[in-house]
Amino acid sequence: MLPVERQKKMIDLLMIKKVMKMPELKEELEISIDTLRRDINTLAEQGKLKKIYGGVKLAEPKFGEASMEERMITHLDEKTAIAKKCKSFIEDGDCIYLDSGSTTYQIAKYIKDKRNLTVITNSVPVILELMNSAVELIVIGGKVRKNERSVVTYDYLFNFHQLNIQKAFICASGITMDKGISDYNVEEALARKKIVELSQEVYVAADSSKFGRNVTVNITGLDEIDYIVTDERADEETVKRFDKVRTELIISSE
The missing domain is CATH 1.10.10 (Arc Repressor Mutant, subunit A)
Structure with missing residues (x-):
């Protein structure tokens, strides 16, 4: 090795x-x-x-959140398995949202063969991954967060309510049963809140290390999340807790 x-x-x-x-x-x-x-x-x-x-x-990240470069390679096997599982929920003709995160970026790699698929995104890596594919791309406009390779926007910059999103795949830095999902950045959290409100189905794509963490900014409670797709390292106690909530926990495996 x-x-x-x-x-x-x-x-x-x-x-x-x-x-x-x-x-x-x-x-x-x-x-x-x-x-x-x-x-x-x-x-x-x-x-x-x-x-x-x-x-x-x-080591604890200096400013709370690890860099995008670090997250792109950390838990890569788990994120790949999660992405492949998420692909199974995406059908030809869907209009989906792919969030700006290291796990949702992996999803982009596996959906290029879908027919008449529309992807709405604020992720620069997702845009680059799908640029030369047959996927229809809609990019949310706004301020570029260079470190995160993402675009954050506001109602006065982008008319969110014109979007018709069937399935949203979003990331989270923390997931708890009582507080729901959370993130480190206020602007990213606000964009995700809007997407959760507008989407018919909401999937959180997050590896098992995110469970039990409640970080800086709350995005939404579990009552607004339809599915959480995670890896097989999720502990048994966490899995059992989801029997008592409406959110379905989906375990991915290679």
Whole structure:
């Protein structure tokens, strides 16, 4: 296994377990203690993890939210599985919304073969992915958030109510049973609120690390969300809780 592959696997493990001891990491990665120390030092220098007594933990993002570049490669297998599952709900002739997020971007890769599909989006990566396909693209106009590669807009810039969205696929940075879904940025949250209001069906595409987190800005409660599509690492307790709400939890797998 190449160093970059080992280091990615280490970050993925820490995303799930939060804190890990050196012997546990050594066993999981099947490497020597010297190799493990070198990988840890590399990731620590990059600011991706923090050394603690006897082990390591993930470094907290300086401003709360990880960069888009980091999110594009983190939990990639899970996001790919989620995207493929979401594709199964998209039919020929649909008009859908694809949000500006690393998981919804993956969906764009798998829908190019759909016939008469219209995609409304505020995501620059989604636009670039679908630019040379047969998919009809409608781009929401407004202010460009360069770090997020997204466009945020307001009622006075874009007439949201002219949109006829059958299925919206949105992202979330946090999901809890009592508060619903949340995000770090106010402008992104406002755009998502509008899309949730206007869409006939709302899908949240989010990997299992988002559960149990309630971040800066609330988007909406679970009562406004029809489906949450996540990966098979979602814990049993989380899955059971969805038996008591209207939102259907859908588990994706490769």
